[in-house]
């Protein structure tokens with residue numbers, strides 16, 4: 001079996017595997033802590049092992065990487081030029097899993113809040129995003145953070161390209 005990843009893809013992949021405790025997530029944690037919230041992180045007992053679990057508010061927060069979770073129209077969501085089918089399929093599977101986990105969490109009585117990584121990475125958006133997140137957690141009734149991913153936005157799998165599985 002030959003390798004399907006370029007070095008660039010590989011480093012992205014490794015960063016995603018390392019995943020937990022990466023920077024945007026730390027920024028969110030620190031902020032919520034500074035606002036007096038207490039939480040657990042990476043609770044593997046819950047579907048999708050949410051990044052942040054706020055038991056008191058029956059709320060879980062996911063900080064989604066734009067590439068792996070398929071943030072349409074985002075500059076961080078750029079499919080590699082090779083193995084397009086492979087990547088589209090992989091990301092579509094991630095989105096489907098996110099959705100299924102969200103349903104399971106809802107059924108178990110949890111409120112699910114998803115934050116795009118780019119809204120934390122982009123300095124101009126960071127503060128308003130954090131503030132809105134805090135308000136949503138403690139207020140419960142405030143407008144949800146816009147999160148555009150949904151099953152009908154799943155990337156359409158392309159025809160298997162000739163480069164796939166070479």
Ligand SMILES: [Zn+2]
Nearest residue numbers: 066071074118
């Ligand atoms: Zn994004």
